[in-house]
Amino acid sequence: MNRILILGGGVGGTLTANLLARRLGRRIKRGEATITVVDWTGNHVYQPGFMYIAFGGEKADGLQRPERGLLDKRVELVVGEIAKVEEVAREVTLTDGRTLPYDYLVLATGSRITPDEIPHFAEEAHHFYNAQAALRLRHALDAFSGGRIVVAIAGMPYKCPPAPLEVSLLIEAELRQRGLRTQSEIHFCSPIGRAFTIEPVSEMVTPILAEKGVELHTFFNVETIDPERKVIQSLEGEELPYDLLILVPPHHGAQFLIDSGLAPAPGGWLPTDRRTLQVGGRPNVFALGDATDLPLSKAGSTAHFEAPVVAERIAASVNGRGARVKQGSYEGKVICFFEVGDGKGTLLQFDYDHPPQPPTPNRVWHLGKLVFNKAYWHTVPQGRV
């Protein structure tokens, strides 16, 4: 028997399950293999849409669908919260006491935000990493009538590295359109010595920030908020005052991964082989998406391009053959859109060996992103793109 247990019903878990169902269809029919996805809500959430809630283009209801409807009918879905992975017994325990045995384990458990790590975050700062917070930010922007907006980062790694830059530029465009730009300042705090980690992207976006009057602060890693004085303080010892604060919250891997001894504290990121996606050298345990410790974007796109590698490796093992060299090795491929405001965007496409060369921002890539937001439900989870 080949029991494949996939923890997490996001992009990576869902796509891996569907690809494996196709590859192992005959074995599933003969009762030689099972594929089970465990998800704690039973709802599949399209997280890249959250930012668009903050800018009025999306609503929370449109960003989630029942996970069952996205899974191949040969995949079993279990809705429950995971308590622990018991490696010796090869089983996963849920908080309600159920146990799920496995022969292959796929950890697609994503990342979780922990704003409470920064004192006063809840009352002072906004973010856009869930639907509720993004809507709260929308309301704050609606109420904003001028002043100093600061966009900064309170912990790394975080989901979707371009997002805070995109938010700065989208706010700039919105304030201009609302006639509030002259009485407003926008400050973007980069954790590193330039606007963005990837140099060609930084070279593309820095003149846009300058042209639009978004002030760039480099080497500014937010450490604390002083609510009395309304300033943020950086790890590097600097301060910056704000009227409206938008802060990327700290992110961590799932707590049960730390509790199970699979991922080190405090980060909780799984030690993952950059090519095979195996966890800590274990031949039957794989990780993908945000859950890994790979030095790549934490983004759905990463999981999207990792899932076929995990599926190939498990299918090969179940079928008693070696993994195909090309299909069974992840090359670090990531593709993501980058909004720059005023209805324009660009595209970042890169892998371990090739940095991105973003095209000059234009309307096509902005519209491409909007189309992708809608087309996602019919393409990515099913492995059609």
Next chain:
Amino acid sequence: MTATLTAPAVTRTIDARGSFCPGPLMELIRAIRESQVGDVLAVYSSDAGSRTDIPKWVEKAGHRLVGVETRDGYDEIVVEKLR
């Protein structure tokens, strides 16, 4: 090694080779946050920008650059957490 007065033992190694996003410096900052004062971190980076980015950040953040060494296709940059 360059800029080496004393070379303390490395307590943690960060292999950020092949990293374009979020980048070796971000990996180092993350590790510094998780480390104790006195820890010595070695970053492996194949991104040429790290040779200038990381020393600049180390100086601004008040830590100590122990040294930078070019290896086979990558740089090893060693940093001691001072505060």
